[in-house]
Amino acid sequence: NAGVMQNPRHLVRRRGQEARLRCSPMKGHSHVYWYRQLPEEGLKFMVYLQKENIIDESGMPKERFSAEFPKEGPSILRIQQVVRGDSAAYFCASSPLQLEGNTIYFGEGSWLTVV
Amino acid sequence: GQQLNQSPQSMFIQEGEDVSMNCTSSSIFNTWLWYKQDPGEGPVLLIALYKAGELTSNGRLTAQFGITRKDSFLNISASIPSDVGIYFCAGPSGGSNYKLTFGKGTLLTVNP
Numbered sequence: 001n002a003g004v005m006q007n008p009r010h011l012v013r014r015r016g017q018e019a020r021l022r023c024s025p026m027k028g029h030s031h032v033y034w035y036r037q038l039p040e041e042g043l044k045f046m047v048y049l050q051k052e053n054i055i056d057e058s059g060m061p062k063e064r065f066s067a068e069f070p071k072e073g074p075s076i077l078r079i080q081q082v083v084r085g086d087s088a089a090y091f092c093a094s095s096p097l098q099l100e101g102n103t104i105y106f107g108e109g110s111w112l113t114v115v
Numbered sequence: 116g117q118q119l120n121q122s123p124q125s126m127f128i129q130e131g132e133d134v135s136m137n138c139t140s141s142s143i144f145n146t147w148l149w150y151k152q153d154p155g156e157g158p159v160l161l162i163a164l165y166k167a168g169e170l171t172s173n174g175r176l177t178a179q180f181g182i183t184r185k186d187s188f189l190n191i192s193a194s195i196p197s198d199v200g201i202y203f204c205a206g207p208s209g210g211s212n213y214k215l216t217f218g219k220g221t222l223l224t225v226n227p
Contacts, residue, residue: 004157031213040219041219042119042205042216042217042218042219043158043203043215043217045214045215045216048213048214056211056213058214059214091157091158095213105160106157106158106159108155108156108157109157111155
C-alpha cells in the first residue's frame with residue numbers, strides 16, 4: 001500500500017450527485033488501474049490508464065463513469081448522477097511498467113456511500 | 116469471463132492453529148497472486164506464483180501453484196490474531212497481464 005495515495009478515503013453522496021475520486025500513484029509510476037469492490041465481493045477491474053491515455057476501459061460501466069490521468073496531477077475517477085448501486089470501495093493501483101504481477105501496489109481505497 | 120472460486124468462505128480458528136485455503140478456476144491461470152485485506156484498507160500482496168508446481172513461502176505463509184494451473188493453495192502456520200482479515204486469490208485474465216480477476220475471498224477470524 002505504501003505510496004499510492006487516494007482521497008477522499010470516505011465520501012457520502014446523495015443520489016444524483018457527482019463523486020470524484022483521486023489517486024496519486026507511487027513516485028515514478030506511470031500506469032494506473034482502478035478497481036471496484038462491492039460489499040462482500042472481490043475487486044473487479046474497471047480501467048487502466050497511462051498519462052493522458054486510456055489504455056483499457058473494458059470494465060467501466062458504459063454510462064456515468066469516466067476516468068482520466070492528466071499529464072500533471074492525480075488520476076480521477078468520476079461518477080456522475082450516482083445511484084445507490086455505486087456504493088462500493090474504489091481502489092487505485094499503480095505500477096512502474098505494465099503489470100508484472102508483483103509490481104502492482106494498491107492504495108487504501110475510497111469508500112463511496114450513496115444515500 | 117474467467118472466475119476464481121475460493122473456499123472456505125470463512126474460517127474461525129484458535130490462535131496457534133494452522134490454516135489452509137484454496138482457490139480454483141475452470142480455466143488456466145499463468146500467475147497466481149494472494150492478497151490480504153484488512154478492514155477499511157486496500158489489498159496487500161502476500162505471495163506471487165509464476166510457475167506450475169511452484170511452492171513459495173513468505174514467513175509463516177506458504178502458497179503453491181497447482182500443477183494443472185487451475186488451482187492454488189495458501190497455508191498459514193501457527194496463526195496469530197493479526198492474521199485476521201480477508202484473503203483473496205487473483206490472477207491476470209482476459210488475455211492481458213494487467214487485468215486481475217479476484218476471488219470473493221476467505222474471511223479469517225483468529226480467536227486469541
